Amino acid sequence: MNKMTAADIEKTLIQEVATILGVDSSAISPNTPLHTLGIDSFSFVELLVFIEKTFNLKLIESGLTKEDFQTLHLLASYISRMN
Amino acid sequence: MKRYLTGIDWIIHTINHINKKETGVGNMFQVVLQLEGQLDETTLQKSLNKFIKKFPVVNGRSMRDYNLAPYWKIYPKNKMLSSSIRTYRLDNNATFSKVLFTLEQGINMPFSSIREHLVFHLIYAGKTSFLAVVFDHCLFDARGAEAFLNMDYSHRISLTEPAHLCKWKEKFEAGKRVNRKLVQLSKNRPMSLPLNSASDRKFNFKIISLDKRQTSAIIETAYNKVGYLMLMPYALAISIRALHSVFLKRGTHASDYIIPVSIDTRSAEKVHQEVFFNHMSFFLLRVKAKEADSFSVLLQSIKQQVYDQIKVDLPGDIEKASLLMRIAPLPVLGYLMRLPLKGQIASFCFSYIGEAAYTSPVFMGKKIHNIFHMPRVPIPPGLGIFFNRFQGKLNVVISYLDGILEKEEIDSIVQELTLTLSCEEREK
Numbered sequence: 001m002n003k004m005t006a007a008d009i010e011k012t013l014i015q016e017v018a019t020i021l022g023v024d025s026s027a028i029s030p031n032t033p034l035h036t037l038g039i040d041s042f043s044f045v046e047l048l049v050f051i052e053k054t055f056n057l058k059l060i061e062s063g064l065t066k067e068d069f070q071t072l073h074l075l076a077s078y079i080s081r082m083n
Numbered sequence: 084m085k086r087y088l089t090g091i092d093w094i095i096h097t098i099n100h101i102n103k104k105e106t107g108v109g110n111m112f113q114v115v116l117q118l119e120g121q122l123d124e125t126t127l128q129k130s131l132n133k134f135i136k137k138f139p140v141v142n143g144r145s146m147r148d149y150n151l152a153p154y155w156k157i158y159p160k161n162k163m164l165s166s167s168i169r170t171y172r173l174d175n176n177a178t179f180s181k182v183l184f185t186l187e188q189g190i191n192m193p194f195s196s197i198r199e200h201l202v203f204h205l206i207y208a209g210k211t212s213f214l215a216v217v218f219d220h221c222l223f224d225a226r227g228a229e230a231f232l233n234m235d236y237s238h239r240i241s242l243t244e245p246a247h248l249c250k251w252k253e254k255f256e257a258g259k260r261v262n263r264k265l266v267q268l269s270k271n272r273p274m275s276l277p278l279n280s281a282s283d284r285k286f287n288f289k290i291i292s293l294d295k296r297q298t299s300a301i302i303e304t305a306y307n308k309v310g311y312l313m314l315m316p317y318a319l320a321i322s323i324r325a326l327h328s329v330f331l332k333r334g335t336h337a338s339d340y341i342i343p344v345s346i347d348t349r350s351a352e353k354v355h356q357e358v359f360f361n362h363m364s365f366f367l368l369r370v371k372a373k374e375a376d377s378f379s380v381l382l383q384s385i386k387q388q389v390y391d392q393i394k395v396d397l398p399g400d401i402e403k404a405s406l407l408m409r410i411a412p413l414p415v416l417g418y419l420m421r422l423p424l425k426g427q428i429a430s431f432c433f434s435y436i437g438e439a440a441y442t443s444p445v446f447m448g449k450k451i452h453n454i455f456h457m458p459r460v461p462i463p464p465g466l467g468i469f470f471n472r473f474q475g476k477l478n479v480v481i482s483y484l485d486g487i488l489e490k491e492e493i494d495s496i497v498q499e500l501t502l503t504l505s506c507e508e509r510e511k
Binding site: 052 | 306389
């Protein structure tokens with residue numbers, strides 16, 4: 001499989017967050033902080049599980065700061081660097 | 084008209100049955116709106132009568148279909164019961180403890196008939212009024228009740244649910260996985276507090292309400308100690324720690340806390356369409372009592388278990404497996420639910436409901452100061468800690484059955500929670 005670009009990863013994450021929140025993906029901005037999108041503890045863990053299954057990265061134990069997680073754009077950049 | 088009940092609905096019906104048998108009052112729940120000024124009773128009554136008539140589902144009752152699937156019978160609109168509002172006038176300078184006493188009376192009062200599932204209590208206390216919406220958990224869950232108050236006359240809701248009498252293999256596979264989890268949890272008898280046997284026991288409540296500044300500080304502490312958006316594991320950890328010393332002082336010999344954590348299975352968008360019935364599932368967490376001695380170990384254990392259970396979709400498996408349990412009559416299922424954990428169901432119940440589904444800052448023209456929840460808890464365990472948030476302000480409610488805690492014990496739990504919530508640094 002070709003390595004995904006940060007933009008592809010961002011698109012994948014937006015799609016997943018839209019599924020978790022039950023909204024259209026156009027309603028999700030990659031630069032909006034996750035907590036203002038309506039993500040809570042459970043939906044955030046769902047997202048972390050999705051990242052582990054899709055990108056083989058176990059972020060729950062990674063010691064990332066909240067700044068790394070704060071937006072889907074930042075998260076996609078991190079995943080891209082790690083992949 | 085009928086609406087089939089899901090497996091989770093049937094579990095809630097079973098808890099309702101058990102609670103009625105134990106105390107004469109079912110598995111009721113109360114959502115309380117604290118309002119600025121005096122809400123007009125006549126306007127409220129008229130408005131509610133008109134509004135509730137639009138939703139005959141509120142006067143339904145459960146029955147069993149020819150295919151054996153349980154369903155909620157919805158009667159025609161001309162057979163609706165009128166909505167009930169009870170009014171209480173307290174002194175102008177009534178303290179919150181007096182208001183709480185009145186609220187406790189409301190939540191401990193049984194419904195007047197098998198078709199009554201919703202009652203309103205209006206309490207006037209000086210310049211403030213409290214509207215308590217008492218409902219049968221069989222009719223809706225807590226977020227559903229909040230969303231119900233948010234609806235208007237034109238609101239369209241979904242009441243359809245299939246009988247779920249297909250995909251049996253999938254349900255049995257899920258049942259197998261849930262059973263394995265229960266076997267794993269039941270290796271040791273769970274920590275629990277003994278219940279007394281009087282039949283007229285009522286539930287008591289303690290409420291800790293925080294302002295926006297305090298809530299922000301707690302969220303920040305949770306971020307720093309557990310991680311981004313990890314308020315729920317933090318809330319559960321401080322609840323366990325607050326109860327731990329009481330359990331230890333009682334000399335409980337068991338080694339594990341078993342805590343069912345309820346979660347909403349609807350997305351934030353769907354809560355306004357799926358208002359009625361129960362749209363929830365559970366995590367089943369086991370925390371070793373010795374883990375509660377170290378806060379960081381406790382936090383890590385909870386966080387990891389939530390992650391692992393989401394990864395294997397335990398809440399989804401419970402939803403599927405519980406569909407199989409609908410065949411069991413309520414007394415039988417009530418008996419079966421106590422079997423794996425040697426007569427217990429849990430050490431205590433816990434839920435963290437995020438921001439309220441009631442989104443408006445006003446109710447019938449009156450500013451809302453706060454919304455908090457007062458649930459009766461399944462018996463056993465007869466004890467629960469519940470977190471909810473309204474407009475960025477956190478509430479913590481402890482619900483406990485008569486006789487389960489001594490006065491000094493509940494005082495120490497409240498003190499411990501208050502201290503931790505005030506973000507005092509007490510890390511071991």
